Amino acid sequence: MTDLTVVILTKNEERNLRKCVESFRGVAKRFVIVDSFSTDGTEALCKGLNAELQKIGSSLDFYQNKWISYADQLNWGLQNTGIDTEWSMRMDADEEIMEDLAAEIDEKLPKVREPVNGIILRRRVYFMGRWIKHGGRYPELLLRIFRTGKASCEMKIMDEHMILSEGTTVEFKHDLIDNN
Known part of the structure; x- marks a missing residue:
């Protein structure tokens, strides 16, 4: 398991969150959910996911914070949730990592040495189930x-x-x- 915490912002993401977390396939040591007071089953789902993740040596911690903006919320999560892993990762609840990226993170991330402090990933955007390959949308490097x-x-x-x-x-x- 990689020394990695994945920070995910949520607001009524009960539908998407499980797929996002499960896409990591046991690669991440910890997940931090920063929720904007969801009214669906997001919080209950997080409790269940945490119980499942603990069986494989990972965890999921649920926090709530009032929404101001995306940047404020993400920065709050990075600064106020006790992240003590070597690496952190930003994800959205409607995103997932592909199996080959999970394997690449697991294999390569522990070997990355300073002065390298950041990893650029390639993002594929899907809209209404279709991959947007053209028009400068792929690869989007982030x-x-x-x-x-x-x-x-x-x-x-x-x-x-x-x-x-x-x-x-x-x-x-x-x-x-x-x-999307």
């Missing part, structure tokens, strides 16, 4: 994995990205999927 404490989410109204505070990046070759 900083998604970073050494804990070495990155934050930029304060933008939309299309926020992670910004490294120091160090360099490398690119992994496999994809994550965004199911």
Whole structure:
């Protein structure tokens, strides 16, 4: 299991969250859910997922925080949930990592040495079940994995990205999927 915490923001994501978490296939040591006071079954699902993950040596911690903006919420999660793993990762509840990316993270991430503090991933966007391959939408390269404490989410109204505070990046070759 990789020394990795995955931070996922939620608001009524009962439908998507299980698929996201399960896509990691036992790779991540911890999941942190930062919820904006969901009114569906998200919290109950998180309790069940935590029980399942503990059987394989992982965990899922559920926090609630009032929504201001995406960047505020993600940065709150990074700073206030006691992340003590070497690496952190940003995911959305409607995203998942492909099996080959899970294997790549498990194999390569423990071998990454400083000054590399960030991992660029390739994102495939699906809309209404169809992969958007053309029009400059693929591959979309995004900083998604970073050494804990070495990155934050930029304060933008939309299309926020992670910004490294120091160090360099490398690119992994496999994809994550965004199911819009």
